Amino acid sequence: MNKTLIVLLAVLFSQVALADVHSIKAFLADPVAVLDEQGKQQRELARKDAPTQPLPVLQYNPALDLVQVELAGQKVWLDTMDVRIEPALNVVDLQCEELIKSKKKDSNNKSTIGFGAGCNQ
Amino acid sequence: MKGYRLAASLLACAVLSGCATLKGADQAFMNLVGPSTQSRVKGHYVDNTDVRQYYKLDPQRQSQQRLSYDGHAVPAAEARQQNLVDIPMLQVYLQGIVTRLSKGWPGELPTLQVKITDSRSFGPSADPYGTIFVPLGMMDNVGSEDEIAAMLGHEMSHVLLHHHDRMAAFQQQKEMFTTVASTVALATIAADTGVDRSSGTMKLFSKDPAGTQKTIGNTVLYTALANTFSDQVWSTAWGRTQEDQADLLGTDLMIRAGYAPRAATHSLERLSDFQGKQKPLLTGFLTARKNAMQDSLQQFNLNRFTKELDVLVKDGLTTGIAATTQYFNRSHMSTLDRDQELREYLQREYRQERRARVNTQSWPKVRDTPQVAKAIQGYKDAYFATDALEKKKVPEADAFVRRALSSPVKDQPGIRSVAYTVRLAQGKSAEALKELQAIKDWSLAGPATYDLMISYHLKRGDGEAALAMIDKAERHLGSEELFITDKLLASQQMKNAQQVQTVLRKCEQYPTRKANCQKLAPVKA
Secondary structure, three states: OHHHHHHHHHHHHOOEEOOOOOEEEEEOOOOEEEEOOOOOEEEEEOHHHOOOOOEEOOEEEOOOOEEEEEEOOEEEEEEHHHEEEEOOOOOOOOOOOOOOOOOOOOOOOOOOEEOOOOOOO | OHHHHHHHHHHHHHHHOOHHHHHOHHHHHHHOOOOOOHHHOOOOHHHOHHHHOOOOOOHHHHHHHHHHHHOOEOOHHHOOOOOEEOOHHHHHHHHHHHHHHHOOOOOOOOOOEEEEEOOOOOOOEEOOOOEEEEEHHHHOOOOOHHHHHHHHHHHHHHHHOOHHHHHHHHHHHHHHHHHHHHHHHHHHHHHOEEEEOOOOOOEEEEOOHHHHHHHHHHHHHHHHHHHHHHHHOOHHHHOHHHHHHHHHHHHHHHHHOOOOOHHHHHHHHHHHHHHHOOHHHHHHHHHHHHHHHHHHHHHOOHHHOOHHHHHHHHHHHHHHHHHHHHHHHHHHHHHHHHHHHHHHHHHHHOOOHHHOOOOOOHHHHHHOOHHHHHHHHHHHHHHHHHHHHHOOOHHHHHHHHHHHOOOOOOOOHHHHHHHHHHHHHOOOHHHHHHHHHOOOOHHHOOHHHHHHHHHHHHHOOOHHHHHHHHHHHHHHHOEOOOOHHHHHHHHHHOOOHHHHHHHHHHHOOOHHHHHHHHHHOOOOO
8 A cells, every 4th residue: 555655656746757648749840859858959850850640758847848758769858849749738727617698788898808718707 | 462571671671781791791700810920020029010110109099098998988898897806915926027028128118007807717818908907717727927927928919019909890890790680580570470461451470479589589699699709719710810919029028028938838728728628618609509590591581582682691691600610610729820830930039048948936936925825715715606606506605605705805806796696595685785795995896796786775776875886886997888777777766857867868878778778767858
C-alpha cells in the first residue's frame, strides 16, 4: 500500500508524466528547435523532416514549457511554442452554463468586445 | 379569395419593407469578416501605418464618449450587465499590469480602467469607454501574470484601435435576424389564415392556431437566441480581423513590457478549451434553430403569395441559414487559427522573445494572499450555490451560500443576490429581502440586482423607494433607458401626474421602450 502511494507521489511530484495522453499533432515552427532538458538548443529540425504522424509526449516540464518526445529513437525536448499538442496543455476548469431562454428584458453588454467567444452566462 | 389576397398583399407589403435587407443578407454577413491580418503584417504591428493613425487621441471623440457615459445616456444594451467585484488588492494588481502594458503604446493613451466582474466566464471584455472587464472565471484559470497581461493587452488593443466603432456595423447586421423573424411570423399567420364568408361578411380565421403560435414562438425565440449568441459566441467569427489585430498589438505591448509572449498562446489554448465545452450545446441550438426556420418555411404556403415575395423571402431565409452555419463553423476554428497565426508572427518578428519563459511565481503570490484567496473563494461558493440551486439541491445551496456569507466579500451584490435567490428557494421571502438590504455598495450592482430591489418596492406600491433605487441605478450604470418603464410605474404609484408626463416624454425617445411606456401611461389628449 505504502509502496503504491510512494510511486504515485513520485509520479505526481516529478515532472508530469504524460505518456499516451498528449501528443504532438503538428509542427508549427520551421525550423523546429531540438533542445536538451534545460532548454538549450542542440540542433534544428526542418519541418519537412519532422514526423507526420502524432508523436506521443513523454514528459512535460511546466517551468520551462518543454515537452519530451522520442525523435528517431532519441529522447529530446521541444519547446511547446514550436508544436501543436492535443489535448492542449493549457485548459480551463470552467463548465458551460445551461442556456437560459432569452427574455425580452435580457440583454447583453453589446458595447464590449471580448477576448473571444464565451459561455452564455 | 379576393379578400384573402388583399390581406395577404397587405402582409406582403409589411414583409417587403425589409426585403432590401433580406436580399443583401449574404453580402452583409460576408462583409463582416476579413482575411487574417497577421500574415500581411510586416515588422512590428504597433509600428505599422494602420496603427499609427490611432496614436493621437481625438479630443472630440473622447469628450463625446465621456459625456455619454456620465450623462445617463448609455443605451440600455450597452450598460454593464454584471455585478462588479471589489477586491482592492487584486484590482490594484490588475491595474498595475495595464499601466505596465500602456508604457509600450507609443501614442496618447485613453483612460483604461480595470473592473472585476462576478462572471464565471473566461474571456475579459472591453467597452468603448476604456473599461476592461475581468471575469473572476478568468482569474481562477490563468496560470501566470504573463497570461493575464496577454489577455488585458488584447482588450486594451480593442480600445486603442477603436474597434468599437466597427461594432456599430455589427449591431446593424443583427437586425437582419429580427427581420427574418418578422417575415416568418407574418408569413405563417397569412398562410394559416382562412376566410369565412358564411356569415355574409368576410372574416379571417386561423386554420391551425396552435401550429401558428408554435412557429411564431419558435422563430422569435430562436432569433432572440441567435442575437444573444452573436455577442458572446460568434464575436470571434464576426470580428475576426479585429481579434487578429488585437492579438498582434496586445502581443507587441506585452513584449515591450517584458512579458513572455508565449503566454498569449497559453490563453488562446485555454479559450479554445473553454469554447470547445460549449460545442455540443451550440450544435443542438443551431439544429433546433434551423429546424424551426425550415418548419416555418414549410408552413409558409408560398403559392398564396406573389411570386416575387416567394423568391425574396425564400432566398432571404435560406441565405440566412447558410451564412449562419458557415460563421458558426468558422467561429470554432478561429481560436486555434488565431493561435497559429500568432505563433507565426512571433517566429517572424520576435525570434528571441518567443523563447522567453513565463513568470509562474508572481500571480500565485497575489492569488494566494489571504485577502484575495478568501474573496475569490467567497464568489466561488456563491457560484456553487447557484449551481446547486439549478439542480434543485436547496440544502446544498444553503451550505454554499453560508460559506460565501462568511467571506470578506459577503456584502457585495454578487454574493447577496445569490443569497436572496437561495432564501427565496427556501420559501423565506422576508430573509431574502434582508439579503438584498445588506448590500453595502450599490455602485457594484448590475442591472439584474437593481431589478430585484426595484421590483420589490414596486410590488409593495412604494414608488418613492423604487425611485430612489432607480436613481442609484441610473447613476451607477450610466443609463436612464434601463429602468425607464419602472420609473414610469413608480411615478404613477406616487400619483405625480407631472412627473409621469415628464418620464413618458423621455421614454418616447427610446424606440424599444416607447410602446410599453405608452401602454402604461397613455398620453393625455
